[in-house]
Amino acid sequence: MDGDFLNKENVIAVIGATENKKKWGYKIYKKLKGVFRRVYPVNPKYGKIYGDKCYPGLKSLPEKPDLVITVVPPSVTEKVVEVCGDMNIRKVWMQPGSESEKAINMCREMGIECMHDACFVVDGMKESFKD
Numbered sequence: 402m403d404g405d406f407l408n409k410e411n412v413i414a415v416i417g418a419t420e421n422k423k424k425w426g427y428k429i430y431k432k433l434k435g436v437f438r439r440v441y442p443v444n445p446k447y448g449k450i451y452g453d454k455c456y457p458g459l460k461s462l463p464e465k466p467d468l469v470i471t472v473v474p475p476s477v478t479e480k481v482v483e484v485c486g487d488m489n490i491r492k493v494w495m496q497p498g499s500e501s502e503k504a505i506n507m508c509r510e511m512g513i514e515c516m517h518d519a520c521f522v523v524d525g526m527k528e529s530f531k532d
Contacts, residue, residue: 406468406492406516410438414459416481417472417499418442418450425496425520426472427451433470441466459484468492475501486511496520 405411413433419426426444431451433440442450445457456462459469459481469485471478471493478499485493486507492514495504500517508515 405514406494408467409436411467411492412439412441412464413437414441414443414456414462414466414469415472416443416459416469417477418444418447418455420447420450424472429470429472429496439464459488459490466490468494470494470496471499472496473499475499475504478504479507482507482511482513485513492516 415426415430415433417426418430421427427450430440430442434451434453441462442453442455443458443462444450444455447455449455459466465488469481469490469492471481473481478495479501482493482504490513493508493516495515495517497518497520505515505517
């Protein structure tokens with residue numbers, strides 16, 4: 402596991418954050434909030450999530466994130482990767498179900514570090530951030 406992805410100083414954007422408490426977009430956002438320096442929810446469907454301002458897209462964030470976590474369908478992840486390339490964001494974590502071969506290859510071609518086939522909370526944080 403790449404420690405840079407789990408650095409507590411990272412500014413993180415959770416693409417697909419949601420108010421639905423049963424979905425991973427909510428669970429991941431809630432779990433990361435307060436652990437990492439700053440975590441931004443990104444979803445054009447919401448104005449607020451968990452009491453925090455929710456942003457419609459990466460370009461609307463007040464600062465460039467160090468890491469983008471995708472919790473969206475693969476076709477949306479592919480668009481997010483394009484934006485990450487445009488914004489020079491160098492780390493993307495694709496939650497299970499949000500990855501595609503196309504998105505993974507796009508990351509490789511743009512020099513973006515990419516994690517996939519692993520859950521950020523279940524697989525990544527359990528080793529570094531035990532409660």
